[in-house]
Amino acid sequence: MELEMETSKMLKSNTVRSIPIEFTDLTYQVNVPKQKEKKTVLKGISGTFLPGELTAIMGPSGAGKSSLMNILTGFTKTGVTGTIKFGDAPKARKLCCYIMQDDHFYAWFTVEETMMLAASLKISNESMPIRDRKLLIEQILETLKLTKTKHTRCSRLSGGQKKRLSIALELIDNPAVLFLDEPTTGLDSSSSFDTIKLLQKLASHGRTIVCTIHQPSSNIYNLFNQIYVMSQGYCTYQGTPDRTVDYFKSIGLECPPYHNPADFLLECVNGDYGDYTMALAEAAQKPEWRHDYNRSRPAIMASDKIVEANLEITSNGKVLHAQETFSNNSSHLYPPPEWMRLWLLIGRCHVQIFRDWSLTHIKLLMHILCAIIIGLLFGDSGSNADKQLSNFGSYLVHTLYLWYTTIMPGVLRFPQEIAIIKKESFNNWYKLRTFYLASLITSTPVHIILSTVYMTITYLMTDQPLEVDRFVKMILTSMMLTICADGLGIFLGTILNPVNGTFVGAVATCFMMIFSGFLILLTHMSDFMRMISYVSPIRYGLENMVLAMYSNNRQDTICPDDVLYCHFKNAATVLKSFGMENGNYGMNLGILVLQLVIYKSCAYFTLKRQVKRQ
Numbered sequence: 244m245e246l247e248m249e250t251s252k253m254l255k256s257n258t259v260r261s262i263p264i265e266f267t268d269l270t271y272q273v274n275v276p277k278q279k280e281k282k283t284v285l286k287g288i289s290g291t292f293l294p295g296e297l298t299a300i301m302g303p304s305g306a307g308k309s310s311l312m313n314i315l316t317g318f319t320k321t322g323v324t325g326t327i328k329f330g331d332a333p334k335a336r337k338l339c340c341y342i343m344q345d346d347h348f349y350a351w352f353t354v355e356e357t358m359m360l361a362a363s364l365k366i367s368n369e370s371m372p373i374r375d376r377k378l379l380i381e382q383i384l385e386t387l388k389l390t391k392t393k394h395t396r397c398s399r400l401s402g403g404q405k406k407r408l409s410i411a412l413e414l415i416d417n418p419a420v421l422f423l424d425e426p427t428t429g430l431d432s433s434s435s436f437d438t439i440k441l442l443q444k445l446a447s448h449g450r451t452i453v454c455t456i457h458q459p460s461s462n463i464y465n466l467f468n469q470i471y472v473m474s475q476g477y478c479t480y481q482g483t484p485d486r487t488v489d490y491f492k493s494i495g496l497e498c499p500p501y502h503n504p505a506d507f508l509l510e511c512v513n514g515d516y517g518d519y520t521m522a523l524a525e526a527a528q529k530p531e532w533r534h535d536y537n538r539s540r541p542a543i544m545a546s547d548k549i550v551e552a553n554l555e556i557t558s559n560g561k562v563l564h565a566q567e568t569f570s571n572n573s574s575h576l577y578p579p580p581e582w583m584r585l586w587l588l589i590g591r592c593h594v595q596i597f598r599d600w601s602l603t604h605i606k607l608l609m610h611i612l613c614a615i616i617i618g619l620l621f622g623d624s625g626s627n628a629d630k631q632l633s634n635f636g637s638y639l640v641h642t643l644y645l646w647y648t649t650i651m652p653g654v655l656r657f658p659q660e661i662a663i664i665k666k667e668s669f670n671n672w673y674k675l676r677t678f679y680l681a682s683l684i685t686s687t688p689v690h691i692i693l694s695t696v697y698m699t700i701t702y703l704m705t706d707q708p709l710e711v712d713r714f715v716k717m718i719l720t721s722m723m724l725t726i727c728a729d730g731l732g733i734f735l736g737t738i739l740n741p742v743n744g745t746f747v748g749a750v751a752t753c754f755m756m757i758f759s760g761f762l763i764l765l766t767h768m769s770d771f772m773r774m775i776s777y778v779s780p781i782r783y784g785l786e787n788m789v790l791a792m793y794s795n796n797r798q799d800t801i802c803p804d805d806v807l808y809c810h811f812k813n814a815a816t817v818l819k820s821f822g823m824e825n826g827n828y829g830m831n832l833g834i835l836v837l838q839l840v841i842y843k844s845c846a847y848f849t850l851k852r853q854v855k856r857q
């Protein structure tokens with residue numbers, strides 16, 4: 244009762260556009276490996292989902308429910324024929340949102356923070372000032388019984404609370420159409436009932452709500468306005484829940500007394516009483532059973548009335564007739580410009596970096612610790628003429644350390660977030676390029692700080708020359724190498740799964756090390772093999788560190804008194820011995836920058852492809 248009152252209160256303050264969804268003769272074909280013929284998943288199905296109603300798509304596993312949902316939401320486009328109409332609005336698709344089966348949020352943010360950020364990303368300051376946005380959020384949280392959890396971090400919410408938060412987030416900009424993929428999965432019977440009841444209320448105020456559902460209890464089943472049953476790619480019933488028993492009786496399938504009609508329906512379409520698929524598909528077309536034929540006009544008119552009857556008070560106090568908004572062909576809540584969203588996303592990334600101590604604090608600590616150990620290991624190799632070979636080796640250690648500790652987290656970065664990115668970008672929170680840019684802008688300073696800390700410690704501890712230009716060159720090289728490793732890492736992470744990504748990343752690192760010019764000198768490689776070394780960023784990183792230290796008339800290193808002969812005392816001898824006397828620092832740095840730009844650009848396109856994939 245309380246829930247109903249709260250829901251009505253919230254819903255009355257927002258006008259919903261009526262958008263009926265109509266699809267006709269929808270066919271979906273997919274290629275099946277090793278088979279000449281395409282598989283037909285959806286076989287010319289039609290249907291109407293009306294505004295003001297909650298529709299359940301039901302059917303046995305493999306019937307085509309998710310395929311239909313993915314086509315209607317726009318996730319699947321290839322292999323689809325037929326027509327889909329979202330009312331008569333050309334941009335109606337933008338008024339829809341899709342709540343996926345699994346609820347993914349950034350774990351380090353509270354419910355209130357998550358709601359506030361979503362509101363800021365979806366609604367501009369001009370169309371609703373912050374104060375009103377806060378009120379709206381309070382109202383939505385209250386309606387969805389989330390007020391008590393508003394200071395709880397999202398990772399600590401229960402399954403039911405997470406589901407309600409997913410719905411709350413999408414209600415912020417008052418969508419006209421909501422698709423939900425199995426909203427009751429993982430919930431107990433009472434939470435499932437509450438969720439469907441809430442959806443029914445939201446629908447009753449003019450929204451078109453469609454969800455897939457598996458085996459609902461009879462009390463949940465009766466909450467739906469329309470049931471759309473699928474079997475083997477056909478529509479085998481589209482009508483009200485209370486008429487299912489009569490419908491099946493009309494083709495000779497009698498529901499046993501005291502049997503849940505929803506269970507009976509699934510048993511029938513599962514073939515438990517024989518294969519009636521074609522008979523049901525035919526009967527489902529008959530107007531007397533079809534809910535849309537029987538109810539479409541009254542339902543649409545009723546929802547129009549809701550729209551017309553509501554006087555809408557916008558945030559800045561203006562009173563608008565709902566009909567005015569309706570005929571304007573757009574919602575009154577405008578999204579902020581993309582640069583504002585970029586700013587907000589940068590803020591979110593920063594907060595995440597500082598709250599998630601595994602992201603930065605542990606990394607910083609490990610870099611300091613490892614730099615000290617490596618510094619102690621190589622000792623005075625930078626100034627001791629007898630240890631120049633080891634000193635050269637220390638540069639390889641630096642390149643490998645920085646490369647390896649960056650490429651692996653890079654591989655894992657987006658796979659961890661992909662479900663959230665998919666949800667948010669699909670529901671028009673931001674454009675993917677905005678998110679990607681924000682991610683680059685926030686991660687780059689972290690790489691710069693980490694590599695600088697590591698290099699400064701090792702530089703000083705290994706007694707390298709105290710000359711500013713050499714130090715700066717060393718730092719610049721380590722920064723570019725680190726950012727380049729991050730680029731390759733995220734590229735691999737967006738084309739491969741995490742297991743394969745880490746494996747390929749490790750193998751690639753091994754090969755880059757072999758071709759770096761230390762384990763086998765560049766001059767000892769055949770021309771063909773040397774060509775391969777040109778793609779190894781570690782080669783450029785290592786060569787640049789060596790050039791930074793030994794070129795430009797570096798002073799001779801000191802040969803200890805107890806050593807008779809120091810072959811590498813002279814810097815030019817070192818460069819010549821390792822075949823790097825003709826190396827060009829600026830060119831190498833330029834190639835590193837070019838490679839990182841290529842990796843990061845490719846990663847954007849592969850990320851985009853992954854986000855669009857189902």
Ligand SMILES: Nc1ncnc2c1ncn2[C@@H]1O[C@H](COP(=O)(O)OP(=O)(O)OP(=O)(O)O)[C@@H](O)[C@H]1O
Nearest residue numbers: 273274275284302303304305306307308309310311
């Ligand atoms: N891209 C695809 N390639 C090959 N087969 C596909 C593809 N998409 C769907 N199918 C097949 O189409 C059928 C319907 O799949 P869909 O996922 O829509 O079923 P569903 O009713 O949602 O099942 P469930 O309830 O188990 O999720 C299945 O047999 C599935 O294997």
